[in-house]
Amino acid sequence: MKNFKWKELIFTLILMMIVGLIIGYSLATTKSLDQSDYIEIHKFGAIGDGKTDDTLAFRKASKERGIISLESGKTYLISKTIFLDLSTIKGIQGNNAKILVRGDIPAFHLTGNKIEDGAEPPSNVGLEDEFSAVIEGLHVYSNNHQGTALVLDGSFGVNISNSHFYSLKKGIELINKNRNVIITENQIWDMADYAIHYNNTNTHQSIISNNHISYAKIAILFENGDVHNTQLNSNDIEVGHSENDNTLNAVKVIASEVNSQFSQAQIVGNTIEDHFHAKEGLLNFYAETFDPSKIGTDDVPYIGMVELVGNEFSGSSKAIVLENSNDLIVNGNTFKIITEVFISIFTGGEGINITGNTFSGKINKDSGGRVLEVEGGKTGFNSSFRYFMFNNNSAYNLSENLINIKKKDGVKEEFNVSNLSMSNNIFNTTKATDYVIDINVPSLTNAIFSSNIITTGSNNALKITGENEGSLVIRDNIVNGLE
Template sequence: MTVAAATLASFAGTQQLFGKSTVASPSNLKGEEINVKHFGAKGDGKTDDTAAIQKAVATTGNRLFFPKGHYKISKTILIDLAKMGYASIRGNGDAQVIMAGAGPAFKIAGTHFGSADPEGFDKKVWSSERMPIVEGLSIEGQHKAAVGIEALGTMQLTITRVQVRHTLHAIHLRENNRNLIIADCHLYENHGIGVFYDGVNLHQSNITGSHISYNKEGGIVTKGGNIRNIHITGCDIESNMGSDKAPTANVLIDCSGSAVGTAEVAITGCTIQHNRNAPNSANIRIIGKDQSGIGSEKERWGNVTITGNVLSDVMVNIDLQYCRGVVVTGNTIWQGYDYGLLMEGCSNVVFGSNLFDANANYPSGTLPSNKLLVTNSEDCTFSGVQVYGSKDSPGLVVRDSKRINIGNCSLLSCEKVGLLLDNVTDSKVSGCMITALNPDDSSFEPIQSIGGHGNKITD
């Protein structure tokens, strides 16, 4: 046989394996990328393709391909990494999986319940389970309890170029996972949460370049668990609120029910905004544990960097409750209708050069309050912060706090009082510019101090 003839024969064999009319023989497909239609999936949006897809998974193992079509399923497709080995679920952007039943469309389950330390790995995890991939698919929920992707026991799970819509939670992280990457995804209009860290033990996760919008119970949410090293970078995170459940936020880190909390978080280069119509809405809300009084350092969770973001159009732009070790710098922040910043029970928080603005180019019919309120906190610094246009209140209020350093800040166009210190001790204010909304208002007080002691106000 000539080389050309051999090449044609090889191509013909490939066509027989992946052509429309052939049902694949399972005996020789292990390790091949398998078109689910060759196991009887119709992809017509009407036929229940659950059994056909699960058969493809069980028979061929690890490389599942969805060609163009709408694949309706009624039960979860289980990707059992211990049985399958290396796994990928792939489409080319023109395939949609419709979850018509309760539970996740895809459940990816591994056996890694340790850390990311190489010394602690079971050999089987590294040799056959690492880096399961989901890419190039759309997942649509048609059941109120449908979920997009659920993961537990995974190492290096990578989800990229995936759209999830109309589910409960788009991506649900449970039990134990390590080294997660979510990139270039659209998690949109789900009635639960976009990315849900649900009581999970998960260190090292990156969420980058994604649109996470209109998820009614939060965009990116952590609750309970043992969570470290979350990087949220270059994302558009919008209007993830609307449920009656409170508190709602575009980014919510809730450590109140966890013994070890969430920490080591970087939120950088994102637009995070909307919706002021939701009660108690916030763009970024971090909740530690109330230890009932200054000086209780235990369980003030944090070690968070918030930098280079654009935040706007909610009731509270940044809400920090019982946090420690937070740096907020280089952000453009406006339209905080109750507060630009709400901070309670915190320590070792640094606010660098941030702008809290009331921008007239965004008419809304309701002027934002935009004020900064700090209560029951200690050892915090405000440097180079500018607040413009605080409505009916001081631009910055510090109450029941100690060792607060406020320097080189601009509190502009404030009403009644620029800076209010109420029962503040051992603190310093220096080099600030404070102006009234109405320059002719003779009753305006740049700085008002009530009670407290040991404070120094200069320049």
């Protein structure tokens, strides 16, 4: 029995020694591999004093394989673009070192081989070595608002996080085809042009979340191209001051070219603010009008399938401006101190659902503009505004007539309004206006106005005028305070 216990003990000790050796070897190997993955920039001659041009050192390092690693506390001056091949360079570990850009150039141009459309596995064969490049802890700036921090070109799965881009012309620019881009927990601010620019790009599956993005001509610009499946969530987006005093928008989407599309986007839980500088609204969607018979229905520019949910809009002349946009949900947002128009809709649109929002001015002050203004019609085209819902909203402490729907002056072509629901809203004006709700269009059919509560100092509550009116229901509304 004693011999058996001794044998068991000896066997256990030997087994533990073997396992320990295996684990130790494994850890050593892993550590060695991790260390070998890093391309330490100082080994290629980089000085990092903010005065010496380190461009050549970066270009040498970019020919290696691995992750470029910068030295904390250093400032590296770059005067020419550093091109990074994503099949060999797996990212940049910035360690909060700074890149000082001299000249109007991109600091880093990340190039992959994503040339096929789609994101499904067959379209990405051969790109495995390029997946999930990581840019982390990188600071990029200039002394004169020139240059761009990063350009993404043909990438798949690039992750940009915990970085700081400022005093540049642009922060991040996307061109050509990109897929699965993640931009999270960054500081991007003080841009002469755009903090993030989707520049005529074919980019699907991108996530922009938990960033601070502020002070630019346009904070985030989606300009033509083919952009789908975009998550813009939980960011602080603030505009006001801009380098050239030319602030336009916090977020702008432009589809002005044939076959340009922006769709399947969720804009959720952001604070979107201005300091009364943005000239074209906090959020602006513009789709050009084309004749489908001349270019084909599938090639008509399209902005739609977008959800604006749980955002805060404040401190601007206009909050949301939509032109020729469709299939849109505006739900559960808070709008405060918008001096001219909270939501503007031009040309026409269909499938727009504005539900459960709060629109307000300052208490006991004549402030806060019109809640909804629709100015339909476009010269050279017949247009319509249909399948529209404005329900369960609360609008109060405002000083304008709250709802105005009309045809644009001087337009001879048709503008038809149909299938409209405006129900269960609370409307309150603190200043005498002509009508709280004023609808003046050539044609209005299949519309219901019901169960609204209107408290006002105005002369009238609701006016509907037009040449062709039919199937209208007006019932169960409460109106109080008419003068």
